[in-house]
Amino acid sequence: MYMYPTGIPVYPPPIHHENHHLCFHSWSRTGISSTAVQFMNLMRTLWEQHVAWTRMTIISIAEGLADEEQTTKRLLRNVPDMGAIFRLFYGNQVAARFETLFRDHLVLAAQLVKAAKAGDDAKVAEINKKWYANADELAKFFSSINPYWPENEMKKMLYEHLDMTKAEAIYRLHKDYASDIAAYDRIEQQALAMADMFSQGFMKQFPSAFNA
Numbered sequence: 738m739y740m741y742p743t744g745i746p747v748y749p750p751p752i753h754h755e756n757h758h759l760c761f762h763s764w765s766r767t768g769i770s771s772t773a774v775q776f777m778n779l780m781r782t783l784w785e786q787h788v789a790w791t792r793m794t795i796i797s798i799a800e801g802l803a804d805e806e807q808t809t810k811r812l813l814r815n816v817p818d819m820g821a822i823f824r825l826f827y828g829n830q831v832a833a834r835f836e837t838l839f840r841d842h843l844v845l846a847a848q849l850v851k852a853a854k855a856g857d858d859a860k861v862a863e864i865n866k867k868w869y870a871n872a873d874e875l876a877k878f879f880s881s882i883n884p885y886w887p888e889n890e891m892k893k894m895l896y897e898h899l900d901m902t903k904a905e906a907i908y909r910l911h912k913d914y915a916s917d918i919a920a921y922d923r924i925e926q927q928a929l930a931m932a933d934m935f936s937q938g939f940m941k942q943f944p945s946a947f948n949a
Contacts, residue, residue: 773947777936780822784932787815788924791846791902798850799909809847816840826943831882838878841871850906865903872899885938894931901927 790812797805816836824832845868852860872895880888901924908917940947 770947770949772949773936773940776939776947777933780932780936781929783815783819783822784928784935785925786818788902788921788928790815791843792905792921792924794847795850795902795906795909798847799854799906812843812847813840816843822939826939826946827882834878838871838875842868842875845871846902849903850910853906853910868899869896872896879938883938883942885941886934890934894927894934897927898924898931 790808793808794805794812796802797808802808816839819839820832820836823835845864849861849864849868852864873892876888876892876895879886879891901920905917905920905924908914908920
C-alpha cells in the first residue's frame with residue numbers, strides 16, 4: 738500500500754506529484770486511463786472518510802464518549818487531505834480558501850450536534866443557518882473555479898448532504914438506531930455520487946492530466 742503525500746492510503750500504482758500531473762503506469766486494454774481510475778478511487782476514499790468520521794464524531798458527541806476529542810481531530814484531518822487535491826490543480830490560494838470553507842462545514846456540524854444534545858433550540862437554529870450559508874459559499878466557490886461544477890447543482894448536492902447528516906444526528910440523539918443506520922447507508926451512497934461529480938469536474942477541466 739502506498740501513501741498519498743498528505744497521508745491518505747491508496748493502492749498501487751502510487752500517486753506522484755510532479756509538474757501538477759498525476760502520473761501512473763498505463764493500464765492495458767481498458768477504456769479509461771489508470772490515472773483517471775486511481776483519481777476517482779482517491780476521491781471516493783476521501784468522501785468515504787469524510788462521512789465515516791463525521792458519523793463517528795456524531796456518535797462520540799451524542800453518547801458522551803471519551804474519544805470525542807481524538808475523533809474530531811481525525812475528522813478535521815479530512816480538510817488538508819482534500820485540500821491537497823485542490824492545491825495540486827489550482828494552487829495554494831484556492832486550496833487555502835477551500836480548506837477554510839470546508840473546515841467551517843465540519844466545525845459547524847459538530848457544534849450543531851452539541852447544541853441539539855443540550856436542547857438549546859435557539860443555538861440550533863443559529864448554527865443551522867450558518868451551516869447552510871456555508872454550503873452556499875462552498876457551492877459558489879466550486880462553480881467559480883470549475884465550469885463543470887454549476888452552482889445550482891453543487892448547492893443541491895450539498896443541501897442533500899446536510900439534510901441527511903442532520904437526520905442521522907437526530908436519529909442518534911433520539912436513540913433510534915435502526916433509522917440512524919439506514920440514514921448512514923443513504924449518506925454513504927450520496928457521498929460516492931459527490932466524489933464522482935468532483936472527479937468528473939477535475940477530469941473535464943484538466944483532461945491532459947488524466948491521459949496516462
